[in-house]
Amino acid sequence: MLEWMHDKSVVKDLNTNFGTKTIKDCTSFIEGSREVKENLHLAIVDDSDEYMGTISLKHIAERCAEFGIAIRTVAMGKGYAREAMDKMLEKAFSDYQLDKVYWCVDPKNERALRFYDKNGYKRVSFEKLGFLWGGYSKAQIHRFIWYQIAKEESGGGI
Numbered sequence: 001m002l003e004w005m006h007d008k009s010v011v012k013d014l015n016t017n018f019g020t021k022t023i024k025d026c027t028s029f030i031e032g033s034r035e036v037k038e039n040l041h042l043a044i045v046d047d048s049d050e051y052m053g054t055i056s057l058k059h060i061a062e063r064c065a066e067f068g069i070a071i072r073t074v075a076m077g078k079g080y081a082r083e084a085m086d087k088m089l090e091k092a093f094s095d096y097q098l099d100k101v102y103w104c105v106d107p108k109n110e111r112a113l114r115f116y117d118k119n120g121y122k123r124v125s126f127e128k129l130g131f132l133w134g135g136y137s138k139a140q141i142h143r144f145i146w147y148q149i150a151k152e153e154s155g156g157g158i
Contacts, residue, residue: 001026001054004072013109044071044084055084057092065092067103082119093151104144116147124148
């Protein structure tokens with residue numbers, strides 16, 4: 001986890017200063033993830049159980065959640081992100097009975113935008129979301145590119 005946090009090619013367009021994170025921060029995140037029920041953080045692993053990234057549903061409330069994903073450089077372009085996202089969205093709609101999942105991308109993060117657009121996820125205007133958690137500033141809300149998928153759009157699962 002710390003590897004991708006310190007990989008400038010991974011974090012350069014993310015809105016958290018991951019370069020200051022330590023192994024203690026990673027350990028605290030993992031341990032805290034077990035106790036916080038409004039967030040679901042899961043490891044993405046390969047067939048030999050090597051960590052490839054983290055995928056999350058955050059701020060789970062009122063039948064919706066915010067999606068997040070971070071992938072190590074060695075995992076990029078190998079299908080891990082797509083498979084993990086499909087499984088997490090299926091879990092969101094079936095296990096958690098969510099109606100909507102949303103996420104945002106900084107417009108500078110061209111790699112993420114290409115991934116979401118290539119995989120058919122729909123961009124939406126912030127105004128169409130009608131809800132938002134996560135402590136975004138007004139400037140971020142209007143600057144970011146927003147995506148949303150609803151349960152009915154997924155056919156009840158991905």
